[in-house]
Amino acid sequence: MAVQYPHIIQLKFATSEPEMVSGEWVFSEPEIKEYPCRAEASTGNSTIGTESGEAVFFEFMVYLPKMTDEHEEGTDCTLKLSETKQIKTTIKRHYNGQLNSRIWL
Numbered sequence: 001m002a003v004q005y006p007h008i009i010q011l012k013f014a015t016s017e018p019e020m021v022s023g024e025w026v027f028s029e030p031e032i033k034e035y036p037c038r039a040e041a042s043t044g045n046s047t048i049g050t051e052s053g054e055a056v057f058f059e060f061m062v063y064l065p066k067m068t069d070e071h072e073e074g075t076d077c078t079l080k081l082s083e084t085k086q087i088k089t090t091i092k093r094h095y096n097g098q099l100n101s102r103i104w105l
Contacts, residue, residue: 004038005036005037005038005063005064005065006038007036007037007038007039007062007079007080007081008034008035008036008037008079008080009034009035009037009039009062009064009077009078009079009080009103010032010033010034010077010078010079010080011032011033011035011069011071011075011077011091012030012031012032012075012076012077013030013031013032013033013069035064035065035067036064036065037062037063037064037079037103038062038063038064039060039061039062039063039079039081039105040060040061040062040063041059041060042058042059042060042061046058046059048092048093048104050073050092050093051073056092058092058093058104058105059087059089059105060079060087060089060104060105061102061103061104061105062079062102062103062104062105063100063101063102064100064101064102064103065100065101066096066097066098066099066100066101067096067101068096070094070096071091071094071103072091072094073090073091073092073093073094074090074091075090075091075094076088076089076090077089077090077091077103077105079105087105089105090105091103091104091105092104092105
């Protein structure tokens with residue numbers, strides 16, 4: 001039987017806004033969440049437009065169950081394709097659709 005989401009993606013979340021302490025900004029450690037996903041390597045025309053209008057190259061299209069979280073361009077993530085193969089990259093675009101969520105890496 002085929003598994004719909006055979007891979008894992010780890011996404012970093014800021015746990016809180018930075019705070020001013022004794023005249024210096026203090027940032028909290030980001031929280032890392034794991035989600036089941038299906039990653040497909042890009043083929044053909046592998047460019048997308050960013051919010052700033054710039055065309056960027058993406059390597060993977062990642063499909064996830066519908067999520068409510070929003071992730072900004074440039075957020076660090078790790079894509080686990082197997083126990084031994086992991087890819088560290090950044091998010092190029094994130095979209096929450098009606099039935100699933102998609103992330104371009």
